[in-house]
Amino acid sequence: QYHGFSEFYANEVQITHITLASNNYLYQTVFDGYYVKTFDELSVIGQGGFGIVFRVKHAYDGQVYAVKRIQYKETVKVLREVENLVKVKSEYVVQYYHSWRETRCLYIQMEFCSQNLTNILEVKPHIFERQSGDPMDLYEYFISCDIFQQILECVQYLHELNPQIIHRDLKPDNILIAENIRNGRFVKLCDFGLATVHDKTIHYKSERKHTSDIGDLRYQAPEIGHGKKYGHKSDIYSLALISGEIFDVDVVLIEPKKKLK
Structure with a gap:
């Protein structure tokens, strides 16, 4: 949990300040522990060869999201997914929020569908x-x-x-x-x-x-x-x-x- 809004805000800005127009800046590298400090992991909702999808609750806004965690060796696939999600923001596609790199994994935060x-x-x-x-x-x-x-x-x-x-x-x-x-x-x-x-x-x-x-x-x-x-x-x-x-x-x-x- 965050000790105050200023701490949350500083960390959130670090994640959301992404230059989406450039393929080289589709995700942000953050400090170790960002995921566990920002989200309460509720359950696993999907698992495959490329990674795991979790149902999580945001520690600050209380909203439930889906977060996909993918091993860094699958960089090309996950960057392609982020790039495509950015391009297709629409009611026809699951909503993308942001993505980041932490330790040896890449994360994508998305709308949760049950x-x-x-x-x-x-x-x-x-x-x-x-x-x-x-x-x-x-x-x-x-x-x-x-x-x-x-x-x-x-x-x-x-x-x-x-x-x-x-x-x-x-x-x-x-x-x-x-x-x-x-x-x-x-x-x-x-x-x-x-x-x-x-x-x-x-x-x-x-x-x-x-x-x-x-x-x-x-x-x-x-x-x-x-x-x-x-x-x-x-x-x-x-x-x-x-x-x-x-x-x-x-x-x-x-x-x-x-x-x-």
Whole structure:
């Protein structure tokens, strides 16, 4: 805990005074112990190969945030994520606050969302008293349509930016459900560590095949995994697979001639 406002203010200014316009100043190096003095760690809400995400409470303002802690060896990924989050401040994307380097880790402070799409998909059949694979009733269907529409709007926002951003790691875990609904919106995208800025006049080619640097293989477009040219449609492929989970349909088994017109 801080002994006074002046101590808190001095440390907070040290963190928030960041030149966001420059790639070389996306984070600030702080004194050891800043994290434990500034935040009360409440729980772990996510963990993966690149780091851990904590639910924390700010020691001064009392607000709950999400803080991602990433090992310093993953510098390129975390700086890319910070850079992309700075570029896409919007209701369609989880809100970024600031980032800093402490000891051998990099930290990103973000808006906390208590649920993600994976959580929703796990409980949805039970809420509507339906077995997995059984047809949905109208209530569940229309709610599913609303969820998917909001996901589409989030991705559309990224693809209509100039320059365009391709997420490249769309999956239920990276689609968050916000606690505070604004303008009727409750869906936000997160985890921009694999996102790339895309010039629409160029088709990019993935440098490596089947690596963790190109996202979750279960939702990955084949052209990325095979090292072929790809564009924003790689995100559309991921969306198609996500839609299958939302509507409880195996889209992989749908033959083109059987698709609805």
